[in-house]
Amino acid sequence: xxxxxxxxxxxxxxxxxxxxxxxxxxxxxxxxxxxxxxxxxxxxxxxxxxxxxxxxxxxxxxxxxxxxxxxxxxxxxxxxxxxxxxxxxxxxxxxxxxxx
Numbered sequence: 375x376x377x378x379x380x381x382x383x384x385x386x387x388x389x390x391x392x393x394x395x396x397x398x399x400x401x402x403x404x405x406x407x408x409x410x411x412x413x414x415x416x417x418x419x420x421x422x423x424x425x426x427x428x429x430x431x432x433x434x435x436x437x438x439x440x441x442x443x444x445x446x447x448x449x450x451x452x453x454x455x456x457x458x459x460x461x462x463x464x465x466x467x468x469x470x471x472x473x474x
Contacts, residue, residue, distance in 0.1 A: 385413050387412065389415055389446050391449060394443060394444070394465055395443070396442075397416075397444050399442060400416055402437075404431075406418050406421045406423070407424070409442060409457055411444060411457070416455070417456060418455070420456070423457065423458040424436070443466060444457040445462040
């Protein structure tokens with residue numbers, strides 16, 4: 375019953391700035407990764423927000439389907455969600471440089 379409630383809330387709620395989510399990488403691009411944080415709701419983790427260390431290629435550090443922790447750091451005026459993996463790792467006390 376609790377799991378059903380989580381699923382329904384996930385489908386009806388919006389992504390909140392400052393909140394940390396466990397999401398799934400759905401697409402990799404040269405400039406970052408799109409991560410689905412709620413059912414049908416995804417955002418961009420820019421390559422500069424993936425790790426504390428420099429990332430040259432997203433293919434080297436992430437895989438489609440991989441689950442990662444991300445933090446919503448903003449929503450722009452067009453409604454696009456900006457996410458940060460390194461902020462989530464820092465908040466969780468983990469090293470963002472290592473693979474999740």
